Amino acid sequence: MSELTLAVLVADQRPDLSGLADVEVRFAEAEQLPAALDGADAFLVWDFSARGIPQAWPRAAELRWMHVNSAGVDRVLTRQIAESNVVMTNARGVLDETIAEYVLGLVLAFAKDLPGTLSRQTEQVWQHRPTERLRGSKALVIGPGAIGRKIAKYLFALGLEVDAVGRTTRDGDPVFRTIHAQARLAEVAGDYDYLIVAAPLTPETRGLVNARVIAALPPNARLINVARGPIVDETALIEALRSGAISGAALDVCNEEPLPAGHPLWNCPNTIISPHMAGDFHGWRAALLDVFLTNLERFRMGQPLLNVVDKKSGYIS
Amino acid sequence: MSELTLAVLVADQRPDLSGLADVEVRFAEAEQLPAALDGADAFLVWDFSARGIPQAWPRAAELRWMHVNSAGVDRVLTRQIAESNVVMTNARGVLDETIAEYVLGLVLAFAKDLPGTLSRQTEQVWQHRPTERLRGSKALVIGPGAIGRKIAKYLFALGLEVDAVGRTTRDGDPVFRTIHAQARLAEVAGDYDYLIVAAPLTPETRGLVNARVIAALPPNARLINVARGPIVDETALIEALRSGAISGAALDVCNEEPLPAGHPLWNCPNTIISPHMAGDFHGWRAALLDVFLTNLERFRMGQPLLNVVDKKSGYIS
Structure with missing residues (x-):
């Protein structure tokens, strides 16, 4: 096989690629990325924050394939990249099951x-409370993709x-009872005890869980977001939590990460x-x-790549 | 139907039995129980703590049936009661699913x-840590009864x-891969990530999770007890948790309840x-x-009762 040039965007931590034969590996932090992309055939976005890519992109003239090391590609997929001929793949599948857990x-x-139990424990208070039974509760999952289906x-x-x-x-989905169109979200949200966000961040989902949707949730509802912060209107959510208009929220993602003290x-x-x-x-x-190494092997053999992202929609269709 | 006399042991809270026709209902706290049992045909142990029954039992000469308002009958089943002709029933089934949840x-x-996430949250600290994936972990459930099977x-x-x-x-159980004899517990405990106690408290299970069993658990093991405190040697458990010999414990039950400050x-x-x-x-x-009312109806119609406890073993066989 001919020599291949691979740029790898890293930050605090880099993958072990020492076993690759006939590959020139160029590790680069954001500042070195323009030089690393110059003449590169392939690009591994190993650092999740994906800093520096838009600035370096003009140098990626030879690039044919880029692999994004996460399920969501929102931090990488600029309009320039979407309109380019570079094939984009992602890490779909690796984290589906653990996210669902x-x-x-x-x-x-x-x-x-x-x-409530843990906080009473710190006070050494034994206080019996009846809890909720889950059977019969209703959940609405935003994003009927691989992760949403596992959930x-x-x-x-x-x-x-x-x-x-x-x-x-x-209708007739093998997993979900019903799939509602997202235009109807505010209309149907009132029927659910759990609203779970598991969708990619795209222009269509940005701000989808807005003040109107949050206001439509019933008072016992909990919102869970394991996707991306900007899908949810945080200001409206904070207001609803403070006023008791909904019963709780669990956010694994926020608009600003790390969430500042x-x-x-x-x-x-x-x-x-x-x-x-x-x-x-x-x-x-x-x-x-x-996942990357499997695709690298396929790339070098000229085989079809796995996990190819539809750059128009922003996820694997 | 002829008049029936029902004694009901209560403490802070009493059930609504106002709809019962042709039943003389005698609510009694522990102190009034001897008088209430005198001449009673049936006995509802509504108060879980079951205080006062051994003292009152000599007055229960006419009693034919007693219903215990919980899945475990350990607090009620004295030797005197076990050897009597009184039929005992319990609340099996009601809580199985929610205990499993x-x-x-x-x-x-x-x-x-x-x-760990909640305690960092109180400090407003955003600290990423990889977590454990559950698939492939191994759990050992002590007590292959209705609750253990749901779990x-x-x-x-x-x-x-x-x-x-x-x-x-x-062998050949429809739910469990293997059912070990409890005599082998210390021998097999080292193979499991989670040891879950869901057995009735009986002479056979009292102290079953002893120092030897706890010492046999692997360092990553967690012990979960949703059954009865005295099944577990608390002193040995505390020692194992403090020394890091095991990785955690969740106790919904203790030797002394409420657990004192x-x-x-x-x-x-x-x-x-x-x-x-x-x-x-x-x-x-x-x-x-x-559950009680269904059995009361059957009792009055002379039909076989549901959830009859084998008073020799201490649970429904």
């Missing part, structure tokens, strides 16, 4: 009031009724803030690297 | 380090391997203490009452 853990934490499968196993919101209304979300009532780690299991980096 | 919530809380079903849906410990070794369990490392509420969902009291 995480969501199930959050749903159960709310239903069984685990935060639905687990919730269904616990006896919940699970619907979804997608681009268009669809002093931000009002940190101590909103009935709110669980976790640091964008829902899917990241021990060994996740190795598993993510495997 | 609760256990699943605890398993996920450990795997995803939800307590196994949910864990299995999440991809765990689930075995049980029962009185004797059994100042007890060392309250602030053991990686320990979740909840106030004996695992199965108690909103509406649980009404659901428990329904």
Whole structure:
């Protein structure tokens, strides 16, 4: 095989690519990225924050393939890249199951009031409270993709009724009872106990969970976001949590990450803030690297790549 | 139907039995129980603490049936009662599913380090950590009864391997991969990530999770007890948690309930203490009452009672 030039965007941590034969590997932080992309055939976006790509893009004239090391490509997919001929692939599949486990853990934490139990424990207070039974509760999953389907499968196993919101209304789905068109979200939101955001961030989903949708949720509702912060209107959410208009929220993602100290979300009532780690299991980096290496092998053999992103929609259709 | 006399042991709270025709209902706290049992045909043990029964029992000469308002009958079943001709029934079935939900919530809380996330949240610290994936983990359920089977079903849906410990070794179980004889517990305990106690408290299970069993658990193991405190050696458990010999414990039940302020369990490392509420969902009291009322109707019609406890073993065989 002929020599191949691979640019790798890294930050604090870099993947072990020492085993690659006949590949010139150029590790680069944001500042070195323009030089690294110059003449590169392939580009691995290993650093999730994806800093520096728009600035370096004009130098990527030889680039044929880029692999984004996460399920969401929103931080990478500029209009320039969307309109280019570069094929984009992502890490779909690696984190689906662990994200679904995480969501199930959050749903159960709310239903069984685990935060209330832990805070009473620090006071050494034994206070019996009845909790919620999950069977028969209703969940609405925004994003009927691979992750949303895994979430639905687990919730269904616990006896919940699970619907979804997608681009268009669809019947006869093998997993979801009903898929509502997202234009109807505010109209249907009132029927659900759990609203779970698992959609890619695209122009269509940005701000989708807006003040009107949040106002439509019933008072017992909990919002769970394991996708991307900008899908949810945080100002409206904070207001709803503070006024008790909804019963809780769990955010693994925020508009600003890391969420800065002093931000009002940190101590909103009935709110669980976790640091964008829902899917990241021990060994996740190795598993993510495997996806890239499999595609690298296919790229070099001229075989069709896996996980090709539809750059128009912003996800794998 | 002829008039029937029903004694009801209550404490802080009493069931609504106002709709019963042709029944003389005698509500009694522990102190009034001897008089209430005098000449009673039936006895509802509504108060879970079951205080005062041994003292009052000599007056229960006419008693034919007693119903215990919980799944475990350990607080009621004295030798005198076991040897009497009084038929005992219990509340089996009402709380199975919600207890299983609760256990699943605890398993996920450990795997995803939800307590660590909540404590960092109070400090407003955003600190990413990889978490554990559940698929492929191994759980051992002590007590392959109705509750243990529900727990196994949910864990299995999440991809765990689930075995049980029962009185004797059994193969070909429809739910559990293997059922080990409890005599082998210390021998097999080292193979499991989660040890879940869901057995009735009987002479055979008292102290079953002893120092030897706890020492056999692997360092990553978590112990979950939703059954009865005295099944677990608390002293050995506290020692194992403090030394890091195991990775965590969640106790919904303790030797002494309520767990007194100042007890060392309250602030053991990686320990979740909840106030004996695992199965108690909103509406649980009404659901428990329904079980009794169904049996009361059968008792009066001379039909076989549901949920008859084998007073020799201490549970429904």
